[in-house]
Amino acid sequence: MDGMVIIGAGECGTRAAFALRExxxxxxxxxxxxxxxxPYExxxxxxxxGGSVQRKAICAPEALAGAGIRYLSGTAAAALDAAAETVSLSNGEVLRYHRLLLATGARPRRLACPGAERALDFRSHADAEAIFSRIAPGRPVAIIGAGLIGMELAAVLIGKGARVHVIESAPAPLGRAVPAHFARRLHDRHVAEGVRFHLGQTVxxxxxxxxxxxxxxxxxxDLVVSAIGVLPETALAEAAGLATGNGILTDAQLRSSAPGILAAGDCAAVAEPGGGHLRQESWRNARAQAETAARNMMGAAEPFAALPWFWSDQYDLGLQVAGLPRPEHQAILRPLPGGELAFYLDAGRLVAAAGLGAGNGTARDxxxxxxxxxxxxxxxxALLADPAVNLKALLKSAQAA
Incomplete structure (x- = not known):
């Protein structure tokens, strides 16, 4: 009997393997x-x-064995034959599949400048060890890119006593994913902590x-880190003739253009109800798509409809964003003790929310x-803006309506 094969053992692929058994x-x-x-987080x-990089395993070896999951570590997929329904591996093995899930994730975007090879990436456990092993108090570090990864890393390194410079071609940090109001607050906090910014500058x-x-x-x-984003890992899919764009293109059920092959996680660009495709990069998305993909691998036709969500920890501040806030949305701010919420309305309907506060202070809201x-x-x-109005009461009213 041909089985289920999953390429990619990150959060998405590993969760999908267990979800198949469940x-x-x-x-x-x-x-x-x-x-x-x-597999690790x-x-x-x-x-x-304690001075060492964490490698937090997603599961124990006993859990894989107990679920009857054959795990091939240190093994890459070399070629995919969609017509023959086989995957050739770097160890010479050829796997036949009943259904195949591509959970190949993403790879760091590379700098294209002289000396780019001198910069370190920050994506894998090996990358993290290479960076943190070279950090010392007073050591000057340049981070190229002021997105979430670059800003999170800046917060950690400044906390370790390094002298941190952040170089960003845009006029402000965190411009792509974070609402401008919260991006400004985080920028101000970094400046107060001693991070030096070089904005509107290219390398x-x-x-x-x-x-x-x-x-x-x-x-x-003394140390340069490239944090200019990631690219979906689509090489295997492209070589096999699957449709790709900003990721492996799928329908709403996470099915690729080839029969029997699905894609999920950072590598997947999922069809949106209103047209186009959306690719998400977050831990929660990886897990949610994995569970939907597993059920659909078994014959279901369940559309993936989870709300986009991500979080970021910088210093003692926790940022969470649910939905896709856009500049054209009506923004409603609600102050909280030690934090703030923002709600985003589109023609009167709530479509997104964001929160910034100490630790997980805004998580419940x-x-x-x-x-x-x-x-x-x-x-x-007016009710959204009023901190005295309980959101749970608004939810009960909405559900009753």
């Missing part, structure tokens, strides 16, 4: 991971403990002495906001 699949399950060792990589090259800017000048740095969004709520803006 959904009742009793046939073979093979999980193929290019990195050696057990990526978020803890930026939070070293001319990386030298032994540091980073040369296109506008002139050199940012002295964001969860309630997600439930309001799911209920199709059209709350009174």
């Amino acid at each position: 959904a009742g699949w009793t046939g073979p399950v093979t999980l193929v991971g290019a990195e050696p060792g057990l 990526r978020p803890p990589l930026s939070k070293p403990e 001319a090259g990386i030298e032994a002495a540091g980073v040369a800017l296109s506008g002139g000048g050199l940012i002295a740095a 964001i969860k309630l906001a997600e439930m309001l969004i799911a209920a199709g709520a059209r709350p009174d803006p």
Whole structure:
């Protein structure tokens, strides 16, 4: 009996393997991971403990064995033959599949400047060890890119006493994913902590002495980290003739253009109800798509409809964003003790929410906001802005309506 094969042993692929068993699949399950060792979580990589980088395993070896999941670590998928329904592996093995899930994730976007090879990436456990092993108090570090990864890393490194410079071609940090109001607050906090920003600057090259800017000048740095985003890992799918764009293109059920092949996680660009495709990069999305993909691998036709969501920890501040806030939305701010919420209305309907506060101080409110969004709520803006109004009461009203 041909089994279920999953390429990619990150959060998405590993969760999908277990979800197949939970959904009742009793046939073979093979999980193929290019990195050696057990599957691990990526978020803890930026939070070293006791001077060492955390490698937090997603599951124990006993859990894989107990679920009857064959795990091939340190093994890459070399070729995919969609017509023959086979995957050739780097160890020479050829796997036949009943259904195939591509959970190949993403890879760091590469700098295209002289000396780019001097910059370190920050994506894998090996990357994190290479960076943190070279950090010392007073050591100058340049981070190229002021997105979420770059800003999170800056917060950690400044906390370790490094002298941190952040170089960003845009006029402000966090411009792509974070609502401008919260991006400004986080930027201000970084400046207060001592991070130096070089905004509106592009990189001319990386030298032994540091980073040369296109506008002139050199940012002295012993260590340079590239954090300019990631690209979906689509090479295997492209070579096999699958439709790709900003990711492996799928329908709403996570099915690719080839029969029997699904895609999920960071590599998947999923069809949207209104047209186009959306690719998401978050831990929760990886898990949610994995569970939907597993059920659909077994014959279901369940559309993936989870609300986009991500979080970021910087210093003692926790940011959460649910939905896709857009500049054209009506923004309603609600102050909280030690934090703030923002709600986003589109023609009166709540479509997104964001929160920034100490630790997980806004997590409960964001969860309630997600439930309001799911209920199709059209709350009174004045009630959303009033911190004395309980969001749970608004939810009950929306559900009753």
